[in-house]
Amino acid sequence: MNPVRDQYEAYPYPPRNPEDERSRLENSWHDFLEVINFYCFRGAHTFSQEFRVLVAGGGTGDQTIFLAEQLRPNRRAEVVHLDISANGIAIARRRAEARKLANITWVQGSILDLPALPLGRFDYINCVGVLHHLEDPPAGLRALNAVLKEDGAMSLMLYGKYGRTGVYQLQDLLRRINRDEPDLAAKIANAKAVLAGLPKTNWFKRGEDLTGDHREFGDAGIVDLLLHTQDRAFTVEELYDLVEGCGLQVVELLERGRCNYKVEWYIKDLRILDKVGALPWRQQQALAELIAGDMIVHNFYVARKAGTVAVLDDLRNVPFYFLDPPRNVPELIERSGGQRVRIEAPLYAGPVEFTPGRHAGAIFQYLDGERCLKEIFEEVKREHGLGEQQLSNDELLAEFRPVYEQFNDLGWMLLRHRSVGRFRSIEDLQRPV
Secondary structure, eight states: OOHHHHHHHHSOSSOOOGGGGGTOOOOOGGGOHHHHHHHHSTTOOOSOSOEEEEEETOTTSHHHHHHHHHTTTOTTEEEEEEESOHHHHHHHHHHHHHTTOOOEEEEESOGGGGGGSSOOOEEEEEEESOGGGSSOHHHHHHHHHHTEEEEEEEEEEEEBTTTTHHHHHHHHHHHHHTTTOOOHHHHHHHHHHHHHHOOTTSHHHHTGGGOOHHHHSHHHHHHHHHSOSSOOOBOHHHHHHHHHHTTOEEEEEOSSSSGGGOGGGTOOOHHHHHHHHTSOHHHHHHHHHHHHOOOOEEEEEEESSSOOSOOTTOTTEEEEEOSSOOSOHHHHHHHHTTSOEEEOOOTTSOOEEEOOOTTHHHHHHTOOSSSOHHHHHHHHHHHTTOOTTTSOHHHHHHHHHHHHHHHHHTTSEEEEETTSOOOOOHHHHTSOO
């Protein structure tokens, strides 16, 4: 008997209609090839050679379909979808059929079985929302590590302990109410009655906008969020302990960029920032989690080796805008007259602010997603009739770095090596099949 498997057989999660696949592609920020390339492969992976992906605990297929669609042009790419639920796999397969995807292998089983399964090793593993539902999360992560290539990487998601405070209070309440109730349908009915009567003072009610599964996904969402048979959460420090205890390294914690995990995006007092800046990076991120208070999940990459992130100091890298950043930076710099520029950021972060250097506007003018940094700097020097002795690449890089770092923190800008071509656009990926 496996209560978790039985739960997902009865209520596959997330509930999806395969017919929607003909007109809509669900996407995951952390599974865009541009982002994977930047954080996990130093921006240098073309994804045109053999590339093996494991989606461990793939459920009804969101990540599997999105990765397989992006890798569709590469005939040597394979996505393996592993899940314990036959119903979940059946839904995912119908979604793949609707999109005419032929690069997916389907396997029913537990991630704990991976070392014994004849699946080989993988370049990239996605395991989102699975480890925290295991009785022994370290055993699950060790099983994933056993099938990861030496230079491979993983995208993981674990529940965040502080952001889910209200969830766990409500779970406790419902366990007490449903103590002698064996029928899951009756437990769902009780949960709906409790939700309808929650006062504004209830912690779950206060933070209900953080966790919308019970509203978005109906009964399956209620079960997964509030009635799950196996559920635990992690602080940042506990997350690091889990990863490092399994012989892996945290590459980066991020939610559409790194800003959520940086104290300076919340607190501007220089005395406090000096104190925080003296702490190890994981402790700084732990403080950011406590400050934010709303991190219901932790999304992050892990790898066996350090140094997997593309760096700005490699002038062969191409800086490019990603998804939905402002594109009028040259105009804003010109209008500023050399004074401080302020660009409003999404609600989850403060504004981008910087004082542009003399050549910042020109640098951004040549930032077209095709030129590498060296080529951009050569264009700037040519425009101003300057040679290397008069204006060095290091000087131009120093002007660009503070703006790039803020854009990168927000997920607005990434890097890829000049040898790597453009990836398929989100507009192209979203086109109806």
